[in-house]
Amino acid sequence: MTDNKHDRDQVVGNVDITRRTFLHKSLLTGGAVATGSAVGVFQTLSSMEIASAAMSEPFSFAWVSDTHLYPRELNQRFIDKTVRAFSEVQAMGDKFDFMVFGGDLAQLGHPVEIELGAELLQEVTIPKHFIPGEHDWYLDLGESWNKHFGETPWTFDHKGVRIIGVDSVGRAPDYWSARGMSNEERMAHMSGLDGSQAGPWSGLGSEQRQWLSSTLSDWPKDAPVIIFSHTPFYEYFPPWNFWIRDWREVQEILAPWQNVTNIHGHVHQPLYNEIGGMRSIGMLATSWPWPYAPEGVPELTRPMLRVDPGDHFDGVGWGNLAMNAEAHMEVEYMMWREQVFGVGRADSGTGDNVNQKLSPRISDRGWTGD
Amino acid sequence: MQSFKSKGLIAFISALLCVSLAFVFMVNRASAHKVSHDAETLKAFNDAFMEQVILGDELFHGATMEGINMSNTGMACAMCHPFSSDVHPHEYPKFQEQMSEFATLRDMINWCIEKPNEGEIIDPDGEAMKALEAYIYWSNRGSVLDPGRH
Structure with a gap:
């Protein structure tokens, strides 16, 4: 088990199958899988299988997140990629019991952006469940989001699995009132990943932690639980809010359950980590890939290949996930390229950063509202 | 004669x-x-540098200035490079795969402006370029100088 460890050098060389994280063997044999997407057949590339104890009735579901839509007239490419993802999900719709949209539908939370997203989401006709991202929230504090997609958290039981969706973005400490920020300024500071004004905005908060505890209280400790969140349930890289600030308290709540899977967005990159009986799995964005955190990645993560910035369909995609009969979670990154993971230092999205040392930005530290 | x-x-x-x-x-x-540099003089030098770093930081994060248009997609440099990560200024000049040619950091900045951002390239010796360069180098200070590395 890994307890939030990071070791860049180990990660670079850690491309072998590990005890708890390994390539799905049927895919390792090189079989091409038809997705029926708008662009036709493409190879599936990767799949991780995660061990657990309890049995489950198998089912599959899709994950799409981080579309970061601007108004249509400003940015067509993000729309194109969103449409491609939704079309591919819909084309495989018979396979999926539901789709989760994991947040950051919009870029600046504008109702026009959220309405555009809602319009594009109509392509997918299987049941859909939604959790917000910070980009959806901080212009109007969730008003447009909740109007279109309902409130969070939520829970339901599905084929022997307790499924939970939480809001890990909308409970930020108030950084805007004392500074006299307008709604647009609040949103602008929130939308910059490496800004300093919004602070540690990601977290569940005490009320939602209490809800989580209560929701799980009647659930058998060896039965599987899946929790969808926008941000990861561990401390990956706080300066970019690649965490929830109350992850220790959340871990304490989840500790009695033996098979918890946290599926999250926000990081725009494949990630894998384990703490106790919980594993966290980072999913792709459709919009653009973030670089890995400067300090490296959790040691069980297989870093993705660094991508071609000249191809805006590179390094992005969506997720094809399944809970099999052994309550094993299978994750397949539906990335729109032939190779997903780096196999050498020069090709790795984190291994090529051995000489890099970074400093937090400075220009917004003294923001006064001028 | x-x-x-x-x-x-x-x-x-x-x-x-x-x-x-x-x-x-x-x-x-x-x-x-x-004459010897006193603290005041050194501060003045640093202030002049940091003024460019802050301007570059703002441009990198989506601000604009008269006469330039670095993006037509809403994208800013920092959206792919928070903290200026994965820019690797310490590895230039080098053969730049995307351009298929030997390139400087300024060349790559303009490539990113023109290609991913669909903006208009900026004067390679102009005020905006120097400020961007100042910010990128400042953000990556302490990185190991390794020109040519891919």
Whole structure:
């Protein structure tokens, strides 16, 4: 088990199958899988299988997140990629019991952006469940989001699995009132990943932690639980809010359950980590890939290949996930390229950063509202 | 006779050039390295640098300035490079795969502006480029100099 460890050098060389994280063997044999997407057949590339104890009735579901839509007239490419993802999900719709949209539908939370997203989401006709991202929230504090997609958290039981969706973005400490920020300024500071004004905005908060505890209280400790969140349930890289600030308290709540899977967005990159009986799995964005955190990645993560910035369909995609009969979670990154993971230092999205040392930005530290 | 006159003219022009250059040289040197640097002077140097870093930071994060248009997609540099990560200024100049040619950091900045951002390339020696360069180097200070590395 890994307890939030990071070791860049180990990660670079850690491309072998590990005890708890390994390539799905049927895919390792090189079989091409038809997705029926708008662009036709493409190879599936990767799949991780995660061990657990309890049995489950198998089912599959899709994950799409981080579309970061601007108004249509400003940015067509993000729309194109969103449409491609939704079309591919819909084309495989018979396979999926539901789709989760994991947040950051919009870029600046504008109702026009959220309405555009809602319009594009109509392509997918299987049941859909939604959790917000910070980009959806901080212009109007969730008003447009909740109007279109309902409130969070939520829970339901599905084929022997307790499924939970939480809001890990909308409970930020108030950084805007004392500074006299307008709604647009609040949103602008929130939308910059490496800004300093919004602070540690990601977290569940005490009320939602209490809800989580209560929701799980009647659930058998060896039965599987899946929790969808926008941000990861561990401390990956706080300066970019690649965490929830109350992850220790959340871990304490989840500790009695033996098979918890946290599926999250926000990081725009494949990630894998384990703490106790919980594993966290980072999913792709459709919009653009973030670089890995400067300090490296959790040691069980297989870093993705660094991508071609000249191809805006590179390094992005969506997720094809399944809970099999052994309550094993299978994750397949539906990335729109032939190779997903780096196999050498020069090709790795984190291994090529051995000489890099970074400093937090400075220009917004003294923001006064001028 | 003719040759003597030419030689004299050349000697006169050369002397004039030497005096002129010496004057220019002395004027330009007058304020540099004549006295020890005190804290105030060093602060002034650093302030001049940090002014460019902050301007570059703002441009990198989506601000604009008169006469430039670095993006037509809503994308800013920092959206792919938070903290200026994965820019690797310490690895330039190098063969740049995307351009299929030997490139400087400034070349790559303009490539990103023109290709992913669909903006308009900026003057490679202009104010915006120097500020972007200042911010990127400042953000990556302490990185190991490794030119040519891919």
